[in-house]
Amino acid sequence: MAVTKAILEKWMVAQKRHRLSDKQVQMARELGLNPDKLGKIDNHKQEPWKAPLPQFIEHIYFKRFKREKPETVKPLKQILKEMETKKKLQKEKKEERRKQRALSSDSAAE
Known part of the structure; x- marks a missing residue:
């Protein structure tokens, strides 16, 4: 599933609001x-029977994946940075292909 910038920004807001670590955010995303x-x-705090959110996420992650934590943990900011660099690279490649097509069509017209 493609991850968009808007989705990652929602996760960043949720991370701040609920005081989650990068590891817990990644676990929740994988879940x-x-x-x-x-x-x-x-x-x-009104529901004493309910586990705090970070422990709840870790508990259901362990139940589903039989692991304590994800194999690799990437901060959301790093994922956003990688997406931007990948997008820039794709734009450069696309521009290069356009230039190549323009040159080949000019030489074919002569």
Whole structure:
């Protein structure tokens, strides 16, 4: 599934709001949780039976993947930076292909 900048920005907001670490955000993303709905499963101190959100994410991650943590943890800012560099590289390649086509069509017209 393609990750867009808007989705990553939602995760960044959720990370700040719920005080999650990069590891916990990655776990939640791998679990397929929705960043907009994390508030519903977060403990609001009125529900003492409910586990705090970071521990809840770690618990369900372990249940599903049988691992304590993801193999590689990437901060959201790093993922955004990689996406931007990849996009720039694709634009440069596309521009190069356009130049090549323009040159080949000019030589074919002569």
